[in-house]
Amino acid sequence: MTTKEAILKSLEELNKLTTYMEIYNHIVKNKYYDFGKSKTPALTISASLTSFIQKGDNRVRRIKNSNGYSYYLSKNESNINFENNINNFTVEKITKKNKSYNERDLHKLLSSYLKNQSIYSKTIFHEQSKSSKDNQQKWIHPDMIGIKFLTLKTKTSQTFLKAINQADTFKITSYELKKEINTDYELKKSFFQAVSNSSWANYGYLVAFEISDSLEDEMERLNQSFGIGIIKLKQNPYESKILYQSKYRELDFKTLDKLCKININFDKFIEQTETLITVQDKYFNSIEKEFDEFCDDYFINDTEINKYCLEKNIPIED
Numbered sequence: 001m002t003t004k005e006a007i008l009k010s011l012e013e014l015n016k017l018t019t020y021m022e023i024y025n026h027i028v029k030n031k032y033y034d035f036g037k038s039k040t041p042a043l044t045i046s047a048s049l050t051s052f053i054q055k056g057d058n059r060v061r062r063i064k065n066s067n068g069y070s071y072y073l074s075k076n077e078s079n080i081n082f083e084n085n086i087n088n089f090t091v092e093k094i095t096k097k098n099k100s101y102n103e104r105d106l107h108k109l110l111s112s113y114l115k116n117q118s119i120y121s122k123t124i125f126h127e128q129s130k131s132s133k134d135n136q137q138k139w140i141h142p143d144m145i146g147i148k149f150l151t152l153k154t155k156t157s158q159t160f161l162k163a164i165n166q167a168d169t170f171k172i173t174s175y176e177l178k179k180e181i182n183t184d185y186e187l188k189k190s191f192f193q194a195v196s197n198s199s200w201a202n203y204g205y206l207v208a209f210e211i212s213d214s215l216e217d218e219m220e221r222l223n224q225s226f227g228i229g230i231i232k233l234k235q236n237p238y239e240s241k242i243l244y245q246s247k248y249r250e251l252d253f254k255t256l257d258k259l260c261k262i263n264i265n266f267d268k269f270i271e272q273t274e275t276l277i278t279v280q281d282k283y284f285n286s287i288e289k290e291f292d293e294f295c296d297d298y299f300i301n302d303t304e305i306n307k308y309c310l311e312k313n314i315p316i317e318d
Contacts, residue, residue: 002302004048005032006032007045008060015079017080058074075118123265124143146175175231177207237305269294272287
């Protein structure tokens with residue numbers, strides 16, 4: 001277990017605002033990490049926590065108080081009682097580059113980022129569509145789709161909302177994924193492909209692993225004009241960042257139905273979504289587990305991420 005994995009495990013178990021010393025003591029007590037002959041092991045934990053923040057790893061967040069910083073897991077935020085005073089994150093630039101990886105190698109990075117945002121995702125394999133050789137259908141398939149279910153505090157409110165309008169219990173997002181976008185031409189081509197592929201969804205995003213800083217003004221203009229969001233994907237997926245938010249739209253059921261007819265992955269994703277939002281409470285956990293297993297794989301820890309990126313030649317940050 002790495003120091004970062006030990007920190008994440010400790011924050012999960014502590015499940016509260018906590019200091020670096022409390023985290024350090026928890027790690028030592030549970031023997032999660034061997035600090036060896038380190039003379040300042042507690043400061044090692046403090047430095048690792050700072051690294052989470054400075055690199056924009058959104059799994060860990062902190063707030064400042066009179067005694068310094070307190071830390072917590074972002075996914076536990078709803079369980080923690082505090083005012084929302086979270087520091088802004090800064091993202092470190094990639095310093096190593098290697099272009100030999102495949103675009104689809106990035107899907108597991110994106111699915112891990114989305115899973116951390118409580119979004120289930122699924123890759124849509126274009127080549128498995130009935131119309132895969134039809135150029136007229138080229139820009140109808142998203143690379144990935146994701147769904148986020150609305151979480152309400154009580155069973156009564158959930159049941160009531162479902163009875164009113166089941167569409168309000170979830171939001172579906174379409175993702176167009178690219179390795180790199182370096183020129184204005186590449187940006188426009190990729191962006192309008194995302195516009196076409198996401199016309200049916202509540203939200204649409206263009207996702208890229210490398211994006212030229214010179215395109216910032218044009219990205220902002222396109223986002224404001226057409227509503228497609230843009231995500232900068234990172235080698236550590238939890239450091240990924242939404243550069244521009246997508247604008248909400250109502251579902252286009254006609255196009256959604258067309259995609260169900262031509263692509264089995266898409267059809268099964270929608271079918272299992274329907275099952276999940278209509279299932280009786282006593283069957284929900286088993287159906288949710290089945291749905292999670294159907295969706296794309298995601299990383300469990302940082303060790304898996306680094307090993308995967310090395311195997312796939314995905315550029316790793318210093």
